[in-house]
Amino acid sequence: MALIVHKYGGTSMGSTERIRNVAKRVAKWVRAGHQLVVVPSAMSGDTNRLLGLAKEISERPSPRELDMIASTGEQVSVGLLSIALQAEGLEAVSYAGWQVPVKTDSSFTKARIESIDDARVRADLAAGKVVVVTGFQGVDPEGHITTLGRGGSDTSAVAIAAAMKAAECLIYTDVDGVYTTDPRVVPDARRLKSISFEEMLEMASLGSKVLQIRSVEFAGKYRVPLRVLSSFTPWDIPLDEEASSGTLISFEEDEKMEQAVVSGIAFTRDEAKITVVGVPDTPGIAYQILGKVAEANIDIDVIIQNVSHDGKTDFSFTVNRNDYARTLELLEAKVVPALGAQKVVGDPKICKVSIVGIGMRSHSGIASTMFRCLAEENINIQMITTSEIKTSVVLDEKYMELAVRALHKAFGLEEPRG
Secondary structure (H helix, E strand, O other): OOEEEEEEOOOOOOOHHHHHHHHHHHHHHHHOOOEEEEEEOOOOOHHHHHHHHHHHHOOOOOHHHHHHHHHHHHHHHHHHHHHHHHHOOOOEEEEOHHHOOEEEOOOOOOOOEEEEOOHHHHHHHHOOOEEEEOOOEEEOOOOOEEEOOOOHHHHHHHHHHHHOOOOEEEEEEOOOOOEOOOOOOOOOOOEOOEEEHHHHHHHHHOOOOOOOHHHHHHHHHHOOOEEEEEOOOOOOOOHHHHHOOOEEEEOOOHHHHOOOOOOEEEEEEEEEEEEEEEEEOOOOHHHHHHHHHHHOOOOEEEEEEOOOEOOEEEEEEEEEHHHHHHHHHHHHHHHHHHHOOOEEEEEEEEEEEEEEOHHHHHOOOHHHHHHHHHHHOOOOOOEEEEEOOEEEEEEEHHHHHHHHHHHHHHOOOOOOOO
16 A cells, blocks of 8 residues: 555646546545545635735735735635545545644745654544645744745645655646647647656746646655646546556656757746846956845846956846846845946846757757757847756747747657657
């Protein structure tokens, strides 16, 4: 008998009918002899609705109160799913994150999990119960409810699987696995049977929406077997068929090294570029600019410092588009006067497109193929960043889909692999 963690996304929990189907699927696994911990998201649309109410009252609501509000969506889900499981004849019990407890730091709306006390959950499993735990949330050292940020239910599920040394963590979504790129942009995109943790981490960090990046980090760090599969397959398909479907996120990298050079194309529209113009070209200038941004808990992505002219340089970087206005305001208030910079300019209409593949380590000329492909489509590159297994470019947002389609074809990602 294996301990398995199931995670269900908001679309999978989108109605009472779908919740009943989730319960039937979970019951199938339990009746096959497995212990189940289930981590559901809020019902689709609930979190946006709840946060929208807060924004109607205040343009800048307190992050602590936002967490208090947003956490209620998952509490509704676990209660409904537990009732549905009980209707299937199973013993089930639901817990909010603070009841487990899932302990986090105090970074409201972006909290990080520090530890999980699994004693209560293990006792319930030993008593033959299905345990349903809220995703996305926990409790800080002062007892305040915290949330982990968008997509945090994936992280909750993987963290629980890691803490309890689960045999596997199954992430049920509205897609049937990880694709070479978004099929909505490239209809010929192909589902991958497996992908390495390293590749998946890059794909998640670069804009792939299938898994939240911190969940992949957790899975890789604690070696949690992870599988992405669809919750919209019939709940009563044979267990063996279901357990081998979707995309396996694998530790087996060596065999892949000499196979696919590029495994996928990731992209994100959620980027904005900011340039601090005319700053002194002196040691420590990057810290003086980015240190202030980091102190405001704003994540920075691509960074470029341009060539010096007359002791001055321009310093450019990208942030999430949601942080764009706040970053401009911070730089104009604190950085420009302190450094004597000329001005701050920005562009909120950019995108980032990336090629990812573990085989890039052992093959040359991959970046040049990417750049040639974009040049042939007359697409200008604004910024470039690379690692061993990825190359990313920042482009004008209007060229994003064209770039993704062209690169997908250039690297032959629509072709089946043996």
